[in-house]
């Protein structure tokens with residue numbers, strides 16, 4: 224297995240890839256190298272046939288406290304524009320398996336945007352989200368103005384991004400940013416995320432990937448096109464063994480045995 228400088232990778236279950244951000248001295252601030260490690264591990268997990276779902280987590284204190292400010296502070300416009308700074312964030316969208324973010328502590332700036340780029344966010348009661356870029360004289364650059372706005376609506380998005388204030392796990396849950404706030408306790412959010420990833424990994428991979436693709440299309444397409452896209456994927460799944468198996472198992476009152484074919 225590949226060794227990384229800024230992350231840890233493991234398999235808490237044969238079907239689950241766990242990626243742990245591990246730059247504790249900088250509260251998991253996302254340097255260019257750190258983000259490259261994350262993308263590389265995500266791509267490895269996506270390509271691994273045994274993996275059905277991915278969990279991304281940080282530490283108890285910080286999921287990630289943002290992009291690395293020390294690395295950014297002396298950047299010029301020519302550097303940023305010329306080298307297309309952060310453009311590789313688009314690559315997160317190419318991951319086809321579901322990614323669950325297990326968030327404890329700070330998820331700020333790029334850290335909040337990284338969580339928002341995942342498919343499901345589970346939060347510990349200690350989670351603190353926010354887009355504080357306004358305090359640094361910039362704006363979110365990892366999708367925050369778009370994804371947070373779609374998640375919470377314009378008025379709240381404006382309030383959060385113009386004041387830069389943090390919002391807590393309960394607010395995030397109330398607004399639909401996180402799927403669930405788990406009970407308090409060290410490691411609880413990760414435990415729950417791995418459990419959920421395991422459950423997802425037990426489904427047929429083809430239907431899981433098609434679900435992710437169809438839900439994400441809701442953010443890209445007009446309704447008529449989105450509905451058509453969904454229906455076509457739905458039709459396509461009738462060509463799979465997993466559809467035959469899933470429906471036969473229901474009719475025979477037994478558990479399905481999916482083969483991802």
Ligand code: CO8
Pocket residue numbers: 248249250252253254258288289290291292293309329331332333334336355356359362363364365366
């Ligand atoms: N970048 C670099 N270093 C950081 C960052 C960061 N974002 N956040 C924390 N650190 C470092 C601190 O410099 C400190 O290092 P040292 O011990 O060497 O001085 C160490 O982590 C611990 O931090 P604190 O002492 O500040 O810890 P506190 O518990 O007192 O405070 C906070 C925790 C509130 C999280 C505080 O650290 C903080 O405000 N951090 C900055 C948060 C922020 O502004 N984030 C937004 C960054 S801009 C951004 O993300 C743009 C998005 C671009 C897209 C994504 C690109 C990857």
